[in-house]
Amino acid sequence: MTTPFAAAGAEWIWVPAFDDAAFPAQFVSLRRTFQLDQVPEQDVLLHVSADTRYRLYLNGQSISFGPCKSYAARWNYETVNITPYLTKGLNTLAARVLRFSSSHPGCFSMVRTALPGIKTDASWKAKLDVGVRMADESEWDYRLGPSFLNLNERADGELLDRGYAQPEFDDSAWAAAIVIRATGKMSPMLDPRRLTPRQIPSLSEDAAKFDGVVTSSGPNTSEEWTSLILEGKSLSLASNSTHTVDIEVKALTTGFLDFACQFDGDIQARPEIEFLCSECYEPAFEMGQPRRKGDRTDFRNGTLYGPVDIYKPHVGLNQYSPFWFRTFRYIRITIKTGTEPLDVSKFSYRSTYYPLNVATTIQTSSPLINNLWDISLNTIKNCLHETYEDCPFYEQSQFSMDSRSQILFTYLLSRDDRLARKTMHEFYASRRDDGLIETHYPNPARCINIPTFSLFWVLMVYDHMVHFGDERLVKEYLGAIDGVLNYFDRRITELGLVGQFDGDCWAFVDWIDGWISPGKGFLGMAVPPAYYKTGSATFHSLIYAYTLLKASELCKFVGRNDTAKEYIDRQQSIVQAVRGQCFDESTGLFLDGPKAAGQFSQHVQTFAVLSGCLETNDAARELMSKTISRHEEYSMAKASFAMGFYLFRAASEAGIYEESWPTLIQPWQKMISQNLTTWAESESSVRSDCHAWSATPLYEIGTEILGVKQRSKEYLKRLGKEGTEIMVAPRRALVEDISGSVLVGDEENDLVSIKWGKGSDMRVETSKGQEVSVIVR
Template sequence: MARHWSELVPWIWTPNWDDMKNVAGIVQFRKTFDLSSIPSECIIHISADTRYRLYVNGQSVCFGPAKSHLGEWNYETIDIAPFCLPGKNVIAARVLRYSPRHSGNMSFIRGIIPGLILHSDNLEISTNETWLSKVDDAVKILAPQKWDPTLGPSLLVVNEEVDGTKETKHWLDVDFDESQWTPAVKSSMKVPMVPILEPRRLVERSIPLLPEIPGRFSQTLARTSLDSDTAERWDLLIRKDYPLQIDANSQVTVVLDTSFLLTAFLNFSLQGGAASKLRIRCAECFEEAPDPEASNPFARKKGDRTDSSGVLIGHDDFYTVDENLGANEGACYEPFWFRTFRYVELQIQTAEMPLQLRGVKFRTTNYPLEIKTQLGNFPSTEMAKQWDISLHTLKNCMHETYEDCPYYEQNQFAMDGRLQILFTYNLSSDDRLARKCMQEFYASRRPDGLIETHFPAPFPVVNIPYFSLYWILMIHDHMMYFGDQKLVRRYLGTIDGILDHFDRRVGENDLVGRLEWDVWPFVDWTPEWSASSGGDFRNMATPPAYHRTGVITYSSLIYAYALQKAADICEYSGRHDTAKEYRQRAECLNHAAMTHCFRTDFLVDGPDSPLEERSQHSQVFAILSGALTGKLAREVLLRALTDPSFVRCSYAMSFYIFEATRITGLYDQLRSELLKPWSAMIRQNLTTWAESAAMPRSDCHGWSAVPIHDLVANVAGLTPGAPGYSAIRFEPRREYWKNMSGTFAVGSGTVVLAWHPEGPVEFTSSFNCRVELCETDGSTTWHEVIRGKTVTFFIS
């Protein structure tokens, strides 16, 4: 049997490493090798625990490994031949190791032991004891204890405090004096004659490498009194790399502006300025100073995000220039991990020597999504902004996983992921990150039948049971857009386990009862549900009825909705009896919700709730689950969306309102009202969509990119009519886009649409399909569409 390459070479690490000592640390590795000529190809496989950046002859090659979990630990396959030279070469890696014994960075899993592994078939550079290593004592990853509580919980932990005097200069150079470095040692759990495996099972990366695209700041905003000449020189620095000198024994603070929020690796090039101190604060926006007495630990006061009379609240990095640096010697500082920012506040305190800034730059990095949905001739500036901001939001929340937000957490949540993936399908045929997401949650299965709420995660985390139901919706979406039956069948057992978890909590009244004691029954971020009782965040974002009895209307309705989607999945997989069972369960739940929670005109939030406890959530999911239908559903939803006494849905939950209005026929009547929250954010000068109105901690949350789906599914009117988009449901709303000309991603193919006022609709598909055309009067007709042939639809 052929052996996997990882069995041929050892993992290595630096000797005498103490994982208990710090939350994280950086180790440098290097190895020289000789080449008589440059090979046409030199393929290597590389991985590390926890993160690495690879260099060949001083040039950055790639960074990784792609985030995942111990059972599917990623490695990258790279051709390093383009970086090689005739003669002596050096390959090096800088590895950031997070301790499994400290809570820092909740989005990076780490194994019980650290390591670096690299394999090459045709060069003698595979990892072994001939590699040299050195702990980078210059860098300290700031511990959670140094986290600013204004920012909420310390979930990311990537910020650095760097002492330039301790930096190893020129260690990436071929001719560096490595005599003081230490030979690496094997880092393994294996024991002879004992069947112990390494803590990480290596699998090849399933997503493309993330690009690093050079970018520049757009302007500087003075935070101290700068004369016009100095302000101009700052602008020349950031735009054209003109050197800028800061006098000795002086302090200056400036704010660098990118004009829009982004995720990027920062880079600072310096000369001289021995012992100068830099404080680098990355921030999403300007805001009011926080209220220290606020009961909500996530509360922030944000208005116009560009109002520079406010304060910048954010993560800080600290860099002290080498105290022995000569006036003509250069230095460079680049934080290991990318930062999220719209503004960077740079505070510089020089010592006895002037400091010269020679470059302040960044390289943006995101998942390289190929966007096929291309639109022109937007009918309004407002709609164009909604589209562009939505794209920008989604992009910034896509890296090696889908992320709730790039600034605070970079965690992949099942509820967030369901929406972000669906928005991705509206834009592209690339489902690789979506498949990775589905598989990672599948790998997170728990003994109670649920999946983890966010994953990958290095430690057990508080579970939100409802998020497991959104994972089922995620699988259903992939079925409808791509029709991969093998993928769907792989996850059937996990779907069954999730649904069984909720079934075991159905009480005598046929409603879902109280969840386990250690979970968070999170429903939505709303002002009414955001107070934290007793300082426990698990009391937040939940209707009051849950705290009294453990029974809320939403629990049963979201469960019924997921049962119906699971039934569709079972039908598609040939499990017809199970599908029937799931639909019967859903029908029973819907009946119970109407019996115990409906009060003449609407559903209250729990069977014991007074009339004052009413939310849009209960009405919306009653419609989605089929508990409310027909005229009654329309009347209830219209009241819930126009009566201010109902607790309102957040930006993310508004997606489900759009779905409910489409079902009830209220979309046209309510569309302008539903989009007002996004218009309000535009007026506040956001360049990405915020987390929620009630919880404006994060200014970039992928779940809020709802306008993408609205424009594609509701305005252009394109949704799957059958699994794999084998049929297309086409219900265009031409009144919102008078002159349409666009290409749309539909599963693995595309559809080109064109129409003008009073004229027909031109419809061209890149694949053979059946189209269900929905007329404005509610009637439908079916049409066979041939690949590449334009069909003309005359819509009344």
């Protein structure tokens, strides 16, 4: 019996004569056959990794997809028990590897090193896959903005090595794989990748069907297309015909597409099949024109925009699945047949997400609350894969500001903090020599940095302390937290405010109409004009002060009381400077910058409250009342969906949450009326229809309406906080009836249940009889 993998240590192998710089991305196929006298009774564990991505098959079955996204110093490998897939006799391991070149920008979502390869031994055979190429950047529709993913395919079935994952495939013409090393003889150099086990579970791949046909054109009816996708009934397309069909799922999703067809005609008359994935219908627009989305389901007056995969079938049975998952609510299939007919037998998908075990649930007769919860949950789910993602459709990048909110949302749903831990460590590993972390990471290139996003990483660590009370985790990151805060301390001006950042930094605050500074290009977008006009943006000082408050608690938690005091002293100095330099006596509001007459924003007022800039509760209440209900009167820049999370927090802290709820929730009500099934990125930057930083309503329902605050015992004990671990302060005035079970402990079944109905008393129960502190509002 031979072993299916290297017994004496694996090597990185690859196809011979590979030109890594020839294209931004290329596919390579690899095979390894072996004989078994009998199937082992014990588990046979296989460890596998590749640069950049792989899918591994054993005897034709997909058994692993990876490696999990990370960075070179923590390059992941997967471990698979292959015993269930082994057979007596001939067996075949096969891999398909997508390699992104280190010489090209390529996909901004995936890290790669200078060397391609898959980790095994040199007994494999390898071949460059010329049947599929990635769409060139010139083929991207730049009306949609920059091209970040570059993952769409142009596939020619006739050039594919069909069946190469099966044992009976003839690979005699394939070349022997070669070993690729980063080291030389007697060299102390190491492999650029430091291998580490995958830290999170594998993504789901669950068989799913589309929900229906929106519209179709061509000889075949919509009913015939519907029978194909719902019942699997084969569909015959006549020769010399053109077919366009729009297919939908009820709610935006992420999944791997699976398409099958039979073509028995002349190779010279092959059809061409296009798959366009889109988030919504929207009015037509041209390059340079603003996008204006309304009813996302309005197919009569809207069109579909999105990236396109193209497949040309070979003679015989075709089964085509793009390598990477797609994001879609609608898919437009366009098929142009040649002089021969085409039979389509399958079009479905495999939904894919991070397998988060959602334990928190709600039930209510309120349509609004139900919609807010369901849409938020679907948004979060679609932005959870191997990292927290800003948006699955356009970027699939892990940003620290986005991730801070997303992590808090998932803490409300599940005690699974593995992805959160992975995220915190990845940002920690991205530290720059000036103390900042990278704005989005992992990524394959040095990018523009948003300094305030480093503060959101500090808040991530704080949130984990509150929810889990893990001393070791806090200690691991405190040094880097000091570095982040010191970066801002070094930028304090003679006015006592945070000044301007370095030239490679973006002073981003929020996507707001009117926040653009002429002549500054990209760096002038989403930045309060006061930043360039006065040399300082009040928001930067206030969010720094807010983070200092939280960092002080982190230090107290591990006994660094002197540093905790230092951070409070810094916070006090900042808020005093803001009061003195940025407060407008005539309106009672804080300006966007020192002496920035008439420039106000909800962002600054919000963080004035959160950072402790107001000296009395009455002052905070008055300020937030103006901010929320009278912002138009003062021409305040309005907070976007992402910053709305903090606006809700300030309203709660100021004691005006219930009276502010109808106004604060309006943007989400508008999205519901526009038939979104996930929350959009922004009102002013109309791009992504699925952006998890906008899933704030889920958090509001759990922590404010049901009123459950999650706090670990260790956090309460070490910081001397008053009250019990479980604090419940529901807001009955906001919903007539509701029942919910919310996570509160260290295990998935540690729940507190709250229930009330019209005219009935409120009931609060815990799954394990824990002590509960209930505040009746």
